[in-house]
Amino acid sequence: MDKLRTVRGVNDLLAENLNNHNFVINKGLNISKKYCYSQIDTPIFEFSEIFTKPLGKTSDIVTKENYTFEDRSGDLLMLRPEGTSGVVRAFLNAGLTQDIPQRFSYFGPMFRYERPQKGRLRQFHQFGVELLGISSSMGDLEVISLANNFLKSLKLDNKIELKINSLGDTDSRLNYRKILVDYLNDFKKELSEDSIKRLKENPLRILDSKNPSDQAILIKAPDVLNYLNEFSKDRFEEVCDGLDSLNIDYKIDKNLVRGLDYYCHTAFEFITDQLGAQGTVLAGGRYDGLSEMLGGIQMPGVGWAAGIERLALMINANYKNNPDLVLIGLSEKFNLDLLQMIDRLIKDGIKTEILYTGNVSKKLKRANKINAQFAIIIGEDEISQNIVNLKNLKTGFQQVMKLGDAINEIKSLLNINSE
RNA sequence: GCGGGUGUAGCUCAGUUGGUUAGAGCGCGGGUUUGUGGUACCUGAGGUCGCCGGUUCGAAGCCGGUCACUCGCCCCA
Numbered sequence: 123m124d125k126l127r128t129v130r131g132v133n134d135l136l137a138e139n140l141n142n143h144n145f146v147i148n149k150g151l152n153i154s155k156k157y158c159y160s161q162i163d164t165p166i167f168e169f170s171e172i173f174t175k176p177l178g179k180t181s182d183i184v185t186k187e188n189y190t191f192e193d194r195s196g197d198l199l200m201l202r203p204e205g206t207s208g209v210v211r212a213f214l215n216a217g218l219t220q221d222i223p224q225r226f227s228y229f230g231p232m233f234r235y236e237r238p239q240k241g242r243l244r245q246f247h248q249f250g251v252e253l254l255g256i257s258s259s260m261g262d263l264e265v266i267s268l269a270n271n272f273l274k275s276l277k278l279d280n281k282i283e284l285k286i287n288s289l290g291d292t293d294s295r296l297n298y299r300k301i302l303v304d305y306l307n308d309f310k311k312e313l314s315e316d317s318i319k320r321l322k323e324n325p326l327r328i329l330d331s332k333n334p335s336d337q338a339i340l341i342k343a344p345d346v347l348n349y350l351n352e353f354s355k356d357r358f359e360e361v362c363d364g365l366d367s368l369n370i371d372y373k374i375d376k377n378l379v380r381g382l383d384y385y386c387h388t389a390f391e392f393i394t395d396q397l398g399a400q401g402t403v404l405a406g407g408r409y410d411g412l413s414e415m416l417g418g419i420q421m422p423g424v425g426w427a428a429g430i431e432r433l434a435l436m437i438n439a440n441y442k443n444n445p446d447l448v449l450i451g452l453s454e455k456f457n458l459d460l461l462q463m464i465d466r467l468i469k470d471g472i473k474t475e476i477l478y479t480g481n482v483s484k485k486l487k488r489a490n491k492i493n494a495q496f497a498i499i500i501g502e503d504e505i506s507q508n509i510v511n512l513k514n515l516k517t518g519f520q521q522v523m524k525l526g527d528a529i530n531e532i533k534s535l536l537n538i539n540s541e
Numbered sequence: 542g543c544g545g546g547u548g549u550a551g552c553u554c555a556g557u558u559g560g561u562u563a564g565a566g567c568g569c570g571g572g573u574u575u576g577u578g579g580u581a582c583c584u585g586a587g588g589u590c591g592c593c594g595g596u597u598c599g600a601a602g603c604c605g606g607u608c609a610c611u612c613g614c615c616c617c618a
Binding site: 127130181182183186187204232234236237238239240241242246247248249250316327331332333380382391398399400402403404405406426427428429430431432433450452481482483484485486487488489490491497499501503511513515518520 | 542543574575576577578579608609610611612613614615616617618
């Protein structure tokens with residue numbers, strides 16, 4: 123380490139950015155609380171299998187993008203690359219299978235060893251929700267409705283569109299997989315290198331390839347939706363009809379596939395064109411097999427996760443942290459008096475900062491810079507008469523009065539209600 | 542992991558074909574103002590030109606490597 127810096131793909135969050143993040147998180151928590159989702163917090167690392175089992179052996183997240191390490195007792199651990207597996211694990215651990223449905227919301231850092239880009243970091247943050255124990259399409263519709271209202275509350279609904287698809291149940295999926303592989307095998311020579319590899323490992327992923335020659339081949343490829351069995355097809359129709367009656371706009375994208383193995387039936391992504399290659403801002407789907415993959419009982423689930431960084435890039439939460447009031451002493455010997463005064467001021471809900479150093483002129487300059495509304499200035503005279511000099515920094519008007527009167531004046535002018 | 546672009550002061554950026562002591566604006570410090578801010582004027586500090594090596598009498602500028610950011614691919618939120 124020759125210079126002070128963070129490791130690659132990992133950022134500090136300074137006031138303004140953090141404010142945007144918190145804005146996104148708070149909107150998410152608020153709206154999910156109204157849908158009766160309880161917040162849950164799970165560890166940021168788990169035994170590796172918690173992720174490797176459900177995510178699938180061929181997913182990049184498991185094969186090359188994880189942060190894995192052995193701890194001192196020799197256990198193989200992984201920094202979580204996503205949130206769902208941990209939440210389901212916690213749900214199983216807590217024995218909540220006896221009390222379904224369960225609704226969870228969560229947020230926190232996730233870790234993937236990827237090539238960093240804007241909106242794609244190695245430590246990044248997700249906000250997500252999971253609904254466990256509801257197998258009908260109503261579950262899918264509920265979480266999509268929640269997502270839609272979440273994005274609306276961020277005023278992003280006009281910049282983002284919803285794409286959905288269905289992967290069908292296991293039977294449909296395996297059947298379609300066979301048909302797709304048969305079709306693609308005829309074009310093997312024209313497929314991209316990546317896609318040839320995926321033909322064996324995870325052929326469905328070829329569907330969302332951006333390679334032009336792949337795309338040309340895909341135009342005539344068999345359509346997943348035509349190969350769903352009766353049950354899966356009906357289920358997908360229920361979801362589409364449901365979205366119609368909820369007035370949620372969507373586009374069916376037959377090439378939309380989720381990257382992780384545990385998904386089935388409904389898959390959806392909310393996508394923007396404003397973030398370049400990182401356009402997926404919120405994505406999710408149904409994962410009825412996940413619980414069993416972890417060794418639990420059969421337990422249907424559906425949920426989504428949103429990229430907090432990506433959403434934060436699209437909003438501007440108007441960061442403000444200016445004091446209502448600054449306290450100024452004529453010299454440093456009044457600083458302790460000011461510190462005593464703060465007890466009372468914060469009880470009245472007044473955001474107060476003490477300016478400790480410099481002469482009065484410097485302190486007022488500083489007060490301007492941090493955009494304070496009022497200043498209380500004290501010196502020998504004020505102390506001896508038990509009064510303060512209250513100055514309105516916007517108008518320049520100032521007068522001496524009792525501290526209690528000053529507090530009332532500030533509160534009434536700034537509309538502050540004490541708590 | 543692959544391909545392209547960028548990297549000069551705290552910030553935004555100039556810097557000609559390789560040529561003396563690398564500049565501007567904003568910001569920051571001090572002063573005009575020892576109990577009163579915003580404006581104005583004066584003034585000062587701040588740079589290993591991302592890092593390492595090479596070419597050259599001489600490199601911020603050229604060459605190689607490397608690190609970081611960024612765009613696309615990949616992956617995905």
